[in-house]
């Protein structure tokens with residue numbers, strides 16, 4: 001055990017779980033690579049849980065952050081904040097939500113907390129619909145809407161939550177159905193829930209479940225839900241913390257794969273926009289955002305240094321069409337991984353889109369989730385110079401691949417070759 005790990009264990013909470021038997025200390029990064037304290041270089045296919053959206057040590061972001069730090073490190077919502085206004089304008093316009101207002105927070109959890117505060121106040125109801133296998137954060141209210149029970153440290157909640165089917169297709173009561181049958185079954189389930197409860201405030205859902213193992217229902221599922229919800233005045237909150245900013249390649253936001261019934265009433269974002277610095281936020285129609293009788297509800301939300309990082313990062317993303325890159329390079333990567341998977345009986349499914357790809361592992365010839373295989377692949381890829389993630393509701397048996405969106409074809413090939421070796425070693 002390294003000295004730093006021993007100190008970590010002696011002073012930080014036991015539940016602050018670390019990846020790897022011999023946990024990594026990342027000291028610096030560049031492009032799609034990071035280095036550890038021992039000088040080992042890794043290709044980064046997880047980007048610090050999707051926080052490094054464009055690239056490590058992106059010069060444009062570094063410059064914006066250091067210039068802002070050189071001017072003033074200041075945070076107050078009591079004065080006008082130019083970078084906050086500018087970033088809000090960009091995000092409002094990109095969100096697709098009409099008459100949009102943006103509120104910045106410091107994390108995805110806080111963004112979802114704020115969305116819940118808005119929805120429950122606007123609708124005067126503390127009943128929330130959430131998806132089974134979902135993850136929305138770890139504050140007291142976000143835990144209460146997190147359907148992935150393995151990731152919920154408490155089952156107490158200030159909210160009354162009803163969980164809806166729809167995020168997982170490989171398991172559960174609707175496994176094996178066609179897209180249309182699956183959507184129809186989930187809509188029936190939703191209607192059934194609605195028939196037995198006080199009117200909920202909102203449905204909150206990740207267009208592709210992140211912590212849940214990069215899994216989703218068919219395109220159009222949330223559009224079908226939306227039609228049922230809108231008739232009853234129930235809001236739809238899209239949690240875009242993992243799916244936003246073009247990561248899914250085909251779309252800038254995950255909700256757009258369900259766009260038939262229009263944009264969501266609110267969307268929440270975080271992770272990648274700050275390229276590693278802590279920005280979260282909520283976008284909502286003005287009448288919803290302005291339903292609160294409050295002055296301000298954050299000190300650090302929208303702090304100038306993170307806004308400067310976000311503006312530089314978003315500008316780079318758009319100017320370099322990283323959404324298009326995610327579509328192209330992600331398309332090649334998923335094809336390559338599917339070809340490998342066809343030869344490895346431990347792989348149940350390769351799924352996802354753009355640069356948000358999941359590999360679900362099972363015990364060969366069975367349907368049984370195999371978390372040990374996922375851990376083994378994580379260790380083997382690390383030893384071979386590649387960082388990936390794990391997730392999934394069934395004892396964390398899915399691998400998660402989400403590199404910075406500037407990933408090159410050569411790097412995708414290199415990472416796929418390392419993954420191939422690790423997956424094949426499962427059968428040896």
Ligand code: PMP
Pocket residue numbers: 049106107108109110112135136137138206210211239240241242270271280
């Ligand atoms: N929503 C989703 C979909 C997430 O994946 C996460 C983080 N994994 C959160 C919310 C919470 O974000 P944060 O960790 O920044 O509080």
